[in-house]
Amino acid sequence: MPLYEYVSATDNDRIELLRPMAEADKPVDDPKGLGRRFVRVQSRFAAQGAAASTGGGSVPLPGGECCPCGKSSGACTRG
Numbered sequence: 001m002p003l004y005e006y007v008s009a010t011d012n013d014r015i016e017l018l019r020p021m022a023e024a025d026k027p028v029d030d031p032k033g034l035g036r037r038f039v040r041v042q043s044r045f046a047a048q049g050a051a052a053s054t055g056g057g058s059v060p061l062p063g064g065e066c067c068p069c070g071k072s073s074g075a076c077t078r079g
Contacts, residue, residue: 006038014041
């Protein structure tokens with residue numbers, strides 16, 4: 001089931017619900033019982049990745065740079 005995000009027009013409170021696609025735009029009950037109206041919005045998401053590990057050493061990159069420090073392979077103090 002898809003995860004949908006809804007926002008309250010009253011106070012911008014956001015909630016997420018797992019719902020069938022056929023129910024995506026159906027009314028949402030206020031989880032706090034305050035009578036607020038929630039509408040579906042475009043979900044925000046973030047992608048995260050892990051940095052590659054090379055066993056503690058630096059990996060030379062094309063052009064002689066060894067890492068984000070920008071120094072040449074021999075001058076790098078990282079790793």
